[in-house]
Amino acid sequence: MAAILAVIDLKRMGSYMQLVKWSYMRRYNIRAIFDQFPNSPVIFRKIRDYYFVYTVHWTAADAPIGIKELEEMEQLLNRELGTELQYLYRRK
Numbered sequence: 736m737a738a739i740l741a742v743i744d745l746k747r748m749g750s751y752m753q754l755v756k757w758s759y760m761r762r763y764n765i766r767a768i769f770d771q772f773p774n775s776p777v778i779f780r781k782i783r784d785y786y787f788v789y790t791v792h793w794t795a796a797d798a799p800i801g802i803k804e805l806e807e808m809e810q811l812l813n814r815e816l817g818t819e820l821q822y823l824y825r826r827k
Contacts (some may be wrong), residue, residue: 752804754811764789767812772797777808785822787811 757767765779765786788805797803797817813822 747812752807752811754808754815757812757815765812765816767808768794769811771804772800775800779809779812783821784804785818786816 745781753770755768755770757765759768760778763781767777769777772793774794776792778789778792779786783785786809788809789802792804793800810819810822813819
């Protein structure tokens, strides 16, 4: 049920990006692949209780990645890991 609600929320935002695969790396990093950018792995680092994009290994085979897409990637990964509330209520 929660997955269906998450898809509905993303459709309301006008986006259909999905997290395809993620895995832990060394030193508390996470490597993630998203369906809209399958050739460009994104590395996340934990800051306090949530994850932020640290770097993107972008390749020319994918479209350029904008700030809006990076924010969506952060939200999707934090949702997957159960840290979405901490991410949404962080101090800006």
